[in-house]
Amino acid sequence: MVVLAVCLSLLAVSGFAPIGEVTAQDEEDNETDAPHTNPDEASEEGDGDRVSDWLQDRLSDSLGDSNEQVSEGQYDQAREILGDDYDDYLEQYGEVSDEGGADEYEESRDNQTELIDAAEEYDATYEEYEEAREAGNDQRARELARELDSLADEIDEEGQAVNESQETIEEETGTDTSETREAVDDIRSDTQSTQQEIRDVEFIPTEITVETDSETASFDDPMTIDGTITTTDGAPVTNEQITLEIGDQTVQTTTDLTGSFTVEYRPTIESLEQTELEIDYTPEAQSEYGGDGTTIPVTIEQSEADVEITETTESVAFGEELSISGTVGANGVGAQNVPVAIFADGDRLGQVITDEDGTFEGTTELPANIRAGDIELRALASLNEQALTGSETTTSIEVTETPSTSDVAAEHTDESIYVEGLLATEDGTPIAGELVTLEFGGESVTVETEEDGSYETLVAVPDGAGPFVTVDAIYADDGSNIGDSSASTEVQVGEETLLIQISEFLGISWLATALSPINANYWLALAGLLLLSATGAYFLIGQRGNSTDSSAAGPSGSNSGASSTSSQESVALRMTLLESARELARTGDTDQAVERAYIAVRQDESGEGRADTHWEFYRNRQEGGFASEQINALRELTQRFERAAFSTFNVSQNDAEDAIEDAETLIDDS
Structure with a gap:
């Protein structure tokens, strides 16, 4: 006793x-914005069609007002009009519109923003151009004039994109977008008029004429192009270093005393369905001559490409740089502008483009999802129904395993368990995009790590759980180069009864049960x-x-x-x-x-x-x-x-x- x-x-x-x-986290008050209210909904009956029409008007008016600001050179205001208010209208329109159109309004806004940026850059460059002319710096003025040429073309392209999206909006919603399109056309027209005046002042106009030995071209059997560049008055452009844009290729050469040149054209990525070939003459930046272009008929025939890996990293681990270099060509001739996709153990790492001599090189950090061990590294010329066939080559490299560490913490909140954790290497480098399994009370969920290696989730308290629940965070992936790791934590989800205390103290595990x-x-x-x-x-x-x-x-x-x-x-x-x-x-x-x-x-x-x-x-x-x-x-x-x-x-x-x-x-x- x-x-x-x-x-x-x-x-x-x-x-x-x-x-x-129990260390219960105080719940913070969640402050949420009140839902947006359409003014028509508040002032009138506000059926769905009327609300949709009102929002269409606001969106279209915003695009039109933005164009007016561009015309006046008020670029910040033009952007502001397409800012938060436009986003609000767009969000509401997407919720109430039955016929769609929200995507088109968003695309139109994006195109309009590109147009604003190009127009602003054109104005700033034009000011520099005028300063160079006033200072008598003719070479600098010609350089800036060519930059303005490129920007004018960009404004024309972006303006065309805006109008195409506006036409789509009109077709899908019935909204009249003619005023917006007219405003954009005015911007394009004014820019081209200004640019033509600059060309007339700065450059001697030229003409390019070409002839070929055949209308058929292939990489193995290139087309020979003979051409001549003269002024519009007929004077030859002699001994001039020129750049020719032939299809998707860039060729540099020099004219002779008669203004003539000869080049070869080897198609690489051109479509087999292509029937015309554009040839553009681009003078040097400081040249007094203006550019010109022409087109010729062409039939593209296909050749087989050779892909070779010349050098690569032999051994690599997670987060380390993996480098690869190689060539693409045929019969010993390099092919330029060919996209080459790089794969590691079947997973795409990225893409590189061959340079003028057909070589390529690329570097990327090894991601976690490439398994450890000897793996296959593959280089694939990504071509389909083009002048060169798709081709590939492989080599082997070693991927070493990187040890990992796991951390996990849990907190009971209401009827749920908030779990957060971190997956990183032993030196603290976060591991993103990996799956961590959380096991608790006989149940499990899977979460994906964020860019900083962290994860968080909310899970329900398991049925029949005692006062404490153990949460195990387990990382184990045979398909990655990251070593396994795990962590555990215990969270109190209920009150510990006297029965449990007695059982634990006496060491009689069955007593409470x-x-x-x-x-x-x-x-x-x-x-x-x-x-x-x-x-x-x-x-x-x-x-x-x-x-x-x-x-x-x-x-x-x-x-x-x-x-x-x-x-x-x-x-x-x-x-x-x-x-x-x-x-x-x-x-x-x-x-x-x-x-x-x-x-x-x-x-x-x-x-x-x-x-x-x-x-x-x-x-x-x-x-x-x-x-x-x-x-x-x-x-x-x-x-x-x-x-x-x-x-x-x-x-x-x-x-x-x-x-x-x-x-x-x-x-x-x-």
């Missing part, structure tokens, strides 16, 4: 409150009866053994003896618990050792404080004026107790021994 009374007194330390302190179906009032009453019986038996035995001493001592002696006995029992119990903790530590049961040492410290609590959680107990002692040495010892002990009681990781041997020393310090000073 005495042993039972001691056990019950130990259980009373923990009380009826949870041992673990066995007694949980019984009404709590019954087993609490039973525990109370046992405690009363034990107490009664203890005092009965004590009175029988000390009846003579009690009668001799009198009332005063009886009170003093009871107080002394209680104090001695408390000291003895503490010493017993500490010795038990030391023995547990010696046998390697470090978690139980720390818990036993912590219970020893709390043996002298009054009934009022026994329900305190471990951190409430610490704070109360901190506020109660404990000496700094005691507070430090209690804090260290509390932290180790929390790890021992609630973490999935065991307390180390050193930490267990330190916890016992902290407990001894606190007991000796009490």
Whole structure:
């Protein structure tokens, strides 16, 4: 009975409150904007068609107003009109429109923004051009005039794109977009007029004439092009270094004394269906001559391409640079402008373009999704129904595995568990785009890491979960070059009952399960009866053994003896618990050792404080004026107790021994 009374007194330390302190995150108020309200909805009946029409008008008016600002050179205002308000209208229109059109309005806005940028750059370059002319710097003026030529062409192209999207809007929604298109045409026309004036001032106009040995061209059998460049007055452009844009190729050559030149044309990426070939003469930037162009008929025949990898990184790991270089051509002649796709173990890494002599090179960081080991590196000429056939070549490289680390944390919020974590290499480099499996309470979900290697998700508390749920974050992917790693955390999702505390303290894992179906009032009453019986038996035995001493001592002696006995029992119990903790530590049961040492410290609590959680107990002692040495010892002990009681990781041997020393310090000073 005495042993039972001691056990019950130990259980009373923990009380009826949870041992673990729940650190619940305060929920932040989610501030959300009120939904947008269409003015017509507020002022009139506001059926869907009327709202849609109103929004179409706002969007179209915005595009028109933006064009007006471009015409006046107010580019910032032109952009602002297509800013937040336009986005709001666009979002609302997408929600209420039945006939679609939101995508077209968005595309039109994007094209309009490109037009604004080109027009603004044209104006800025034009100012530089005028300054160069005023300063008498003819060469610089001609350079800027050619830049203006390119920008004028860009304005024309972007303006055409705007009008095409406006025509689509009109076809799909019935909205009249003629005013917007007319405004864009005015911008295009004004720019071309200005540019023609610049050409007339800066450049001597030229004409290019060409003839070929055949209308058929292939890479293996190139077309020979003979040409002549003269001024419009017939004077030859002699000894001039020229650049010819022939289809998708760029060829540089020099005219002779008669203004003549001869070049070869080897088609590479031209479509087999192409029937005309454009040839444009582009003078040097500082030349006094203007450019010209012409077209000739052509029939493209296909040739087989050869792809070769000449050099590559031999061994590479995650995040390291993988380099590759090679050539594309046929019969020893390099092919320019050919797109080459690079694949590693079947996954596309990117694309490079061959230069004038057919060589290519590229560098990229190795992603995580390429498996470790010897893998195939492939270079593919990405061609289809073009002058050159698609072709490929492969080589082998070694991908080494990179160790990873996983971190995970969890917090209970309402009826869910918020989980966040991080996947990184051992040196802290984040690993993006990888899948991490979260296992909890017999369930699992998969999350993908973000660019910074982090992930977060909200999961439901598993059915039948106890007061604590262990969340395991597991990364294991045989298809990657990242090593496996895992992490665990424990989150409190419910109150830890007295049954569970009793079960954990006594080391009887089945106790809580066995007694949980019984009404709590019954087993609490039973525990109370046992405690009363034990107490009664203890005092009965004590009175029988000390009846003579009690009668001799009198009332005063009886009170003093009871107080002394209680104090001695408390000291003895503490010493017993500490010795038990030391023995547990010696046998390697470090978690139980720390818990036993912590219970020893709390043996002298009054009934009022026994329900305190471990951190409430610490704070109360901190506020109660404990000496700094005691507070430090209690804090260290509390932290180790929390790890021992609630973490999935065991307390180390050193930490267990330190916890016992902290407990001894606190007991000796009490």
